[in-house]
Amino acid sequence: MNHPAPPPHPAQSAAAFLAEAHALLGERGLTSDPDRMDAWLTDWRGRYTGRALALAAPASTEEVAALVKLCARHGVPIVPQGGNSGMAGGATPDTTGSAIILSLRRMNAIRKLTPEAGMAVCEAGVILQTLHEAAEAAHMRFPLTLGGKGSATIGGLIATNAGGTQVLRHGTMRAQVLGLEAVLATGEVLDLMTPLKKDNRGFDLKQLLIGSEGTLGIVTAATLRPRNGVGGARRDYRGARRSAADGARHGRCARRFRGGAHALPPIRSRPRTCGPRAARRSASLERADRMRFVRA
Numbered sequence: 427m428n429h430p431a432p433p434p435h436p437a438q439s440a441a442a443f444l445a446e447a448h449a450l451l452g453e454r455g456l457t458s459d460p461d462r463m464d465a466w467l468t469d470w471r472g473r474y475t476g477r478a479l480a481l482a483a484p485a486s487t488e489e490v491a492a493l494v495k496l497c498a499r500h501g502v503p504i505v506p507q508g509g510n511s512g513m514a515g516g517a518t519p520d521t522t523g524s525a526i527i528l529s530l531r532r533m534n535a536i537r538k539l540t541p542e543a544g545m546a547v548c549e550a551g552v553i554l555q556t557l558h559e560a561a562e563a564a565h566m567r568f569p570l571t572l573g574g575k576g577s578a579t580i581g582g583l584i585a586t587n588a589g590g591t592q593v594l595r596h597g598t599m600r601a602q603v604l605g606l607e608a609v610l611a612t613g614e615v616l617d618l619m620t621p622l623k624k625d626n627r628g629f630d631l632k633q634l635l636i637g638s639e640g641t642l643g644i645v646t647a648a649t650l651r652p653r654n655g656v657g658g659a660r661r662d663y664r665g666a667r668r669s670a671a672d673g674a675r676h677g678r679c680a681r682r683f684r685g686g687a688h689a690l691p692p693i694r695s696r697p698r699t700c701g702p703r704a705a706r707r708s709a710s711l712e713r714a715d716r717m718r719f720v721r722a
């Protein structure tokens with residue numbers, strides 16, 4: 427009678443997994459050095475600290491897919507991590523030390539930024555502030571912003587469906603996403619990177635992934651919707667900031683500009699006065715600006 431082979435000792439199994447993962451990702455893509463992992467084992471608020479078998483940092487969607495397949499084969503749990511700035515401890519592994527942290531930070535390319543199409547294609551590890559700067563350089567504006575923008579990544583913002591300080595005007599991250607690319611638990615790559623607003627092909631699967639905090643898949647890239655129409659943005663915003671300061675001095679204007687410069691539509695120059703005439707003038711300047719931008 428044939429007896430099934432006994433399962434490998436956990437230490438043997440972990441060593442075999444680490445050897446395969448190392449062969450897949452190389453020196454830059456995998457570490458189990460406690461000193462190098464330390465900073466990523468505690469959440470941003472310092473409320474949870476975990477342990478991890480290794481910290482993996484793949485450099486491409488293909489590497490993420492291969493790593494997920496490897497983890498599935500060895501039964502190794504995965505904790506996706508972006509900037510580790512989340513408030514709910516979702517990016518922190520538990521204390522068993524059996525999981526790996528799968529960091530998306532090396533996947534930080536903005537693949538495409540097209541003002542004409544109002545579209546940006548970003549990898550999951552792009553930091554929000556980097557996207558803001560790239561958009562501004564292309565005379566565009568990515569409207570979602572929050573205090574953690576220097577750390578939060580596009581993947582993390584999608585995974586948590588973040589809101590931010592402009593949420594009432596522009597919606598949550600869900601409203602900024604046109605398409606998604608994600609790796610599922612099987613290692614299959616789900617390519618939903620449509621660049622069009624109009625997409626009425628059956629179920630909108632990306633909506634399930636947005637806000638799912640890595641439970642349904644690992645977001646590797648997204649097509650986002652920066653806004654157009656801020657040609658000459660620097661001059662416009664300087665004007666808007668002055669207006670906000672003026673507004674603070676003059677009660678009625680203060681209410682209008684309370685949201686600060688970023689809450690304002692782009693205007694070419696500040697209105698001299700308050701009131702309906704000034705508002706009409708500002709609206710017509712804004713229209714002219716948009717037309718100028720579209721023609722350009």
Ligand SMILES: Cc1cc2nc3c(=O)[nH]c(=O)nc-3n(C[C@H](O)[C@H](O)[C@H](O)COP(=O)(O)OP(=O)(O)OC[C@H]3O[C@@H](n4cnc5c(N)ncnc54)[C@H](O)[C@@H]3O)c2cc1C
Binds near residue numbers: 512572591639641643
């Ligand atoms: C100072 C500050 C101010 C903030 N203000 C706001 C605010 O105004 N409004 C608001 O909504 N939020 C706010 N946040 C929280 C913000 O939403 C999160 O910090 C951000 O979304 C997390 O991004 P991250 O890349 O750091 O993700 P992480 O913290 O690394 O991960 C967060 C969760 O997403 C998962 N995850 C990360 N990357 C991926 C991926 N690529 N695929 C799948 N799952 C992934 C993780 O497993 C974890 O569950 C603030 C945070 C800070 C630090």
